[in-house]
Amino acid sequence: MIQCKRVYQAPSATDGQRILVDRLWPRGCSKATLVLHAWLKELAPSSELRKQFDHAPTLFAEFRQQYRRELAAHPEYWQGLLDIADTGTLTLLYAARDTQLNNAQVLAEFLEEELDRRAEPSSTVCYADRHE
Numbered sequence: 001m002i003q004c005k006r007v008y009q010a011p012s013a014t015d016g017q018r019i020l021v022d023r024l025w026p027r028g029c030s031k032a033t034l035v036l037h038a039w040l041k042e043l044a045p046s047s048e049l050r051k052q053f054d055h056a057p058t059l060f061a062e063f064r065q066q067y068r069r070e071l072a073a074h075p076e077y078w079q080g081l082l083d084i085a086d087t088g089t090l091t092l093l094y095a096a097r098d099t100q101l102n103n104a105q106v107l108a109e110f111l112e113e114e115l116d117r118r119a120e121p122s123s124t125v126c127y128a129d130r131h132e
Contacts, residue, residue, distance in 0.1 A: 002085045002111055004104040007093045011035040016089025019081065021104050023050060026095035036093060043077045045103050046070060060101045067106050078107070082114055 001016075007026045011018065018036040023044035025031065044050070045067045053063035071078060084090045090111075094104035 001089045002092065002108045002115075003089065004092045004094060004099075004102075004108050006099065007034065007095050014089060015091040017084045018091045018093055019084075020093045021107055022093075022095050023047060024095075029095075040077065042074075043071075043107065050103075055096060055098060055101070057098075057101055064106050067103060068110055071107065071110050078111060078114075081111055082118060085111060085115060086118070 003015075005015065005018075007020065007022075007029060017038075020026075020034075020036050020039040020041075021043050023041045023046075025039075026034075045053070045063070049063065049066050049070065053059050081090055092104040092108055094102050096102035096104075099105075
């Protein structure tokens with residue numbers, strides 16, 4: 001299971017593994033007191049993409065498409081998260097104010113699709129040489 005949560009929300013017993021997925025450390029959060037299992041800043045959108053998006057809702061569709069391309073190019077950054085999500089709860093932490101139009105939501109969607117792909121058979125059975 002994958003869920004997204006603002007880093008400013010209190011931790012919950014149902015959070016499972018809490019992973020910060022922002023490139024920049026969240027404002028107002030102490031590294032000593034923030035409850036998380038890892039900070040995977042390399043998993044966040046590139047600085048260039050983050051600056052282009054600048055949390056403008058009208059730019060979200062383009063941001064989403066470009067961020068997904070970045071993710072697809074670096075499976076080494078996110079593959080380990082699939083095992084966490086497959087066996088328990090993965091909580092992606094983010095600092096953005098918008099709870100729907102943010103990188104964590106795009107990442108969660110991307111990871112869910114990868115989990116679905118992982119569950120599918122790796123190849124289809126060919127029946128071309130079989131006759132009734």
